[in-house]
Amino acid sequence: MSLPSGFVGALREALGAPGVSDDPATLEAYAADALGRGHAPDVVVRPADTGQVAAVARLCQQHRVPLVVRGAGTGYTGGAVPVHGGVVLSVERLNRILEIDPVNLTVVVEPAVITGDLQRAVEAQGLFYPPDPASLDSSSIGGNVAECAGGPRAFKYGTTKRYVLALEAVLPTGEIIHTGSKAVKNVVGYDLTQLLVGSEGTLAIVTRITLRLLPFPPARATVLATFADIRSAVNGVTALVQLGVIPAAIELVDGDSLRAVEAHVGRPVAPGANALLIVEADGVPAAVQEEIDRASSALAASGAISIARAATDAEREELWGVRRQLSFALRATGLIKINHDVVVPRGRVPELFEEVERLKAAHGLRIACFGHAGDGNIHVNLMLQPGDTGEMARAKTAERELFTRVVALEGSISGEHGIGFAKAPYLDIELSRDEIALMQRVKQAFDPAGILNPGKIFPS
Amino acid sequence: MSLPSGFVGALREALGAPGVSDDPATLEAYAADALGRGHAPDVVVRPADTGQVAAVARLCQQHRVPLVVRGAGTGYTGGAVPVHGGVVLSVERLNRILEIDPVNLTVVVEPAVITGDLQRAVEAQGLFYPPDPASLDSSSIGGNVAECAGGPRAFKYGTTKRYVLALEAVLPTGEIIHTGSKAVKNVVGYDLTQLLVGSEGTLAIVTRITLRLLPFPPARATVLATFADIRSAVNGVTALVQLGVIPAAIELVDGDSLRAVEAHVGRPVAPGANALLIVEADGVPAAVQEEIDRASSALAASGAISIARAATDAEREELWGVRRQLSFALRATGLIKINHDVVVPRGRVPELFEEVERLKAAHGLRIACFGHAGDGNIHVNLMLQPGDTGEMARAKTAERELFTRVVALEGSISGEHGIGFAKAPYLDIELSRDEIALMQRVKQAFDPAGILNPGKIFPS
Numbered sequence: 001m002s003l004p005s006g007f008v009g010a011l012r013e014a015l016g017a018p019g020v021s022d023d024p025a026t027l028e029a030y031a032a033d034a035l036g037r038g039h040a041p042d043v044v045v046r047p048a049d050t051g052q053v054a055a056v057a058r059l060c061q062q063h064r065v066p067l068v069v070r071g072a073g074t075g076y077t078g079g080a081v082p083v084h085g086g087v088v089l090s091v092e093r094l095n096r097i098l099e100i101d102p103v104n105l106t107v108v109v110e111p112a113v114i115t116g117d118l119q120r121a122v123e124a125q126g127l128f129y130p131p132d133p134a135s136l137d138s139s140s141i142g143g144n145v146a147e148c149a150g151g152p153r154a155f156k157y158g159t160t161k162r163y164v165l166a167l168e169a170v171l172p173t174g175e176i177i178h179t180g181s182k183a184v185k186n187v188v189g190y191d192l193t194q195l196l197v198g199s200e201g202t203l204a205i206v207t208r209i210t211l212r213l214l215p216f217p218p219a220r221a222t223v224l225a226t227f228a229d230i231r232s233a234v235n236g237v238t239a240l241v242q243l244g245v246i247p248a249a250i251e252l253v254d255g256d257s258l259r260a261v262e263a264h265v266g267r268p269v270a271p272g273a274n275a276l277l278i279v280e281a282d283g284v285p286a287a288v289q290e291e292i293d294r295a296s297s298a299l300a301a302s303g304a305i306s307i308a309r310a311a312t313d314a315e316r317e318e319l320w321g322v323r324r325q326l327s328f329a330l331r332a333t334g335l336i337k338i339n340h341d342v343v344v345p346r347g348r349v350p351e352l353f354e355e356v357e358r359l360k361a362a363h364g365l366r367i368a369c370f371g372h373a374g375d376g377n378i379h380v381n382l383m384l385q386p387g388d389t390g391e392m393a394r395a396k397t398a399e400r401e402l403f404t405r406v407v408a409l410e411g412s413i414s415g416e417h418g419i420g421f422a423k424a425p426y427l428d429i430e431l432s433r434d435e436i437a438l439m440q441r442v443k444q445a446f447d448p449a450g451i452l453n454p455g456k457i458f459p460s
Numbered sequence: 461m462s463l464p465s466g467f468v469g470a471l472r473e474a475l476g477a478p479g480v481s482d483d484p485a486t487l488e489a490y491a492a493d494a495l496g497r498g499h500a501p502d503v504v505v506r507p508a509d510t511g512q513v514a515a516v517a518r519l520c521q522q523h524r525v526p527l528v529v530r531g532a533g534t535g536y537t538g539g540a541v542p543v544h545g546g547v548v549l550s551v552e553r554l555n556r557i558l559e560i561d562p563v564n565l566t567v568v569v570e571p572a573v574i575t576g577d578l579q580r581a582v583e584a585q586g587l588f589y590p591p592d593p594a595s596l597d598s599s600s601i602g603g604n605v606a607e608c609a610g611g612p613r614a615f616k617y618g619t620t621k622r623y624v625l626a627l628e629a630v631l632p633t634g635e636i637i638h639t640g641s642k643a644v645k646n647v648v649g650y651d652l653t654q655l656l657v658g659s660e661g662t663l664a665i666v667t668r669i670t671l672r673l674l675p676f677p678p679a680r681a682t683v684l685a686t687f688a689d690i691r692s693a694v695n696g697v698t699a700l701v702q703l704g705v706i707p708a709a710i711e712l713v714d715g716d717s718l719r720a721v722e723a724h725v726g727r728p729v730a731p732g733a734n735a736l737l738i739v740e741a742d743g744v745p746a747a748v749q750e751e752i753d754r755a756s757s758a759l760a761a762s763g764a765i766s767i768a769r770a771a772t773d774a775e776r777e778e779l780w781g782v783r784r785q786l787s788f789a790l791r792a793t794g795l796i797k798i799n800h801d802v803v804v805p806r807g808r809v810p811e812l813f814e815e816v817e818r819l820k821a822a823h824g825l826r827i828a829c830f831g832h833a834g835d836g837n838i839h840v841n842l843m844l845q846p847g848d849t850g851e852m853a854r855a856k857t858a859e860r861e862l863f864t865r866v867v868a869l870e871g872s873i874s875g876e877h878g879i880g881f882a883k884a885p886y887l888d889i890e891l892s893r894d895e896i897a898l899m900q901r902v903k904q905a906f907d908p909a910g911i912l913n914p915g916k917i918f919p920s
């Protein structure tokens with residue numbers, strides 16, 4: 001788009017010259033996120049405080065200029081991409097941990113704090129922020145809030161939304177609002193806090209986040225089991241849940257993913273196995289011991305080929321090694337990885353894998369799966385040859401079939417990554433016309449002019 | 461109000477005659493809830509299914525007739541009271557448990573199921589629905605969802621909202637929508653599920669609820685400690701949280717409440733004590749043992765006068781007896797009990813009690829406090845002489861001072877009961893004009909004509 005005349009000057013007046021950039025290199029640097037499909041903004045602003053954020057919003061509102069908020073740019077669905085140009089507002093200068101409160105088990109942060117840094121800062125005081133997206137050392141807490149990030153520990157601890165107590169946010173019309181409170185319960189008016197979490201930067205600009213913490217679990221232990229097939233592994237998950245055990249994490253890796261890791265590291269990691277489970281327990285020491293004992297028995301009874309237990313941190317790291325190698329191993333294949341984070345009720349994971357097998361056969365595709373089996377949240381990675389347009393077309397067909405099947409299995413097309421613009425064409429597989437219309441009216445309640453992150457979530 | 465001509469006939473045509481009543485006795489029976497301040501509706505409908513609910517909504521929409529949903533009528537803030545008359549829609553015929561799914565740990569219910577019945581039904585299959593409002597044997601799950609009910613176990617397990625995965629609901633404009641899914645994660649579009657939980661029947665009529673369950677904890681144990689003063693008791697809470705212990709519940713009873721119980725049961729229950737804590741742990745047996753050991757040590761180190769432990773169910777019931785007697789004991793005083801469920805960050809509970817002492821002295825009021833200390837959620841009960849208008853006026857002044865102080869302590873004026881019409885005049889103590897206006901725009905997105913539960917939440 002072309003910006004209104006005088007607009008950049010007005011931004012510079014509000015933010016000071018260092019807060020506003022429109023040189024081509026900067027615009028290019030803020031064009032894309034981890035999805036890898038970008039569109040350059042017309043100007044990039046880096047406000048220094050909430051007041052400057054509000055000033056930018058008012059200017060964009062006044063001139064009807066698209067306004068797209070950007071955190072660390074690690075999103076998988078293009079949430080931070082300014083698909084209609086306009087302003088990218090990077091929160092990178094809002095990067096302070098403002099308060100760690102060990103008495104009330106809370107932390108107050110600005111959105112650009114890297115999630116891993118936040119975790120380490122609270123752990124130094126014996127506290128625990130559980131959500132652990134794979135991107136935790138590169139993604140920011142603001143982005144985690146915008147997308148409602150998950151991770152392995154969501155099985156026991158829930159996703160980001162469970163930890164967000166209060167938000168300071170700027171509406172696209174310029175008002176500064178505060179939602180929730182530092183108290184852990186609050187039923188005063190509508191729960192705007194939970195509405196903003198996962199709203200993908202389309203409703204408001206979050207400038208301050210109050211998170212609930214837990215005491216850091218004093219003990220932790222891990223068990224890794226291999227299985228001949230996916231169904232046995234999923235039976236193992238069901239068996240241990242039914243024993244009354246709630247591990248911190250239950251992670252699943254399928255045969256294709258295991259073979260990719262073996263090719264990458266140059267040695268067998270799970271010989272004879274077509275599925276692998278990693279189960280981690282945490283809590284007070286006696287509980288951890290008991291849970292790992294029960295988990296091991298349940299996994300053995302479900303037909304595990306091998307079971308390995310780790311107690312020390314070094315042994316734990318070794319068991320998690322396979323899981324951690326996965327992204328590198330899949331990337332090292334040289335193929336394009338299209339990662340879909342579908343989710344089904346846990347007991348229907350075997351049916352999800354049947355669908356994946358069908359898609360492989362029907363469309364001649366390579367698909368590697370791994371993920372959070374306890375939550376039924378499986379990352380289905382379509383592995384495509386760069387430049388093969390025929391394969392890409394088949395993948396597009398397979399995606400729609402996958403999403404349709406997932407919804408038929410009472411699941412959801414996204415458990416972690418959100419919709420952005422990448423999945424917007426598929427929204428109507430999961431939501432009815434009435435439901436989409438209602439969400440669009442909610443969007444209008446926050447953003448009557450539709451300037452905030454346009455082109456996201458809703459099919460255009 | 462006077463209903464439009466032909467309106468009741470149209471309702472009868474849609475629902476059949478047994479589903480529609482406008483005789484004076486029925487209207488009177490549906491006028492009030494547990495707040496005790498009612499207003500009669502003009503007609504009561506009892507739809508048999510979701511389609512009939514939608515038909516009622518469409519008729520009310522067409523004729524602009526107020527529509528108020530009623531569950532079990534146990535709310536404390538008048539949420540089910542038709543303050544502007546019109547239609548009361550009682551969900552009493554939507555009372556089935558539709559599916560208990562032990563593999564996926566979910567249950568699907570209709571809104572009129574009594575929460576205690578739901579808990580017992582899932583417990584029979586080894587499953588656990590944690591939220592435990594004091595009213596659980598009389599309140600319905602639909603009401604619990606509408607208000608986001610809490611209870612003692614919220615400390616470890618969270619409130620109702622943590623368990624609601626999916627909803628079927630009818631909009632006041634008549635559309636039937638489905639939010640969320642049976643999968644435990646879902647980030648597709650806005651989280652309307654969480655927005656509807658706690659919305660006090662002002663956004664949509666919930667007709668079906670899918671809840672997440674947990675495995676029933678195999679073991680449970682309880683410890684009761686008495687203290688010379690509130691501050692020592694709260695220090696005990698802080699100490700045990702900082703040891704890394706997360707009990708299922710941490711309940712606090714103050715001296716005035718203890719004395720009321722003693723007067724009621726005719727014997728000392730906590731001699732020499734001005735505060736009492738009940739701590740309950742649940743989980744795998746070894747963990748429960750370790751947590752109770754740690755909790756007892758922490759309470760002793762914080763200066764407990766006495767510590768009693770219970771392991772058997774009979775012993776547990778005895779320890780909980782004091783807590784369970786509280787409502788009866790306070791009612792038996794013959795005074796009117798006005799129960800405010802304020803909440804502050806846990807570490808600020810001593811400051812909250814200082815405010816209560818100040819209010820007692822400044823306004824000559826009797827105030828008894830108890831509640832969920834782990835959550836900082838204290839029920840502050842103003843005990844008033846019936847007919848004493850001077851005391852009632854002083855109580856009104858004290859309420860506003862209490863709420864103002866609670867917000868200054870970074871808390872909230874309601875942690876469990878919601879706003880209804882009873883607390884609507886105080887909403888602006890906690891929320892700014894911009895925040896209230898935003899919530900009203902959200903309300904309009906669901907209910908453009910403003911027919912659904914008018915006169916609630918927002919100051920008129």
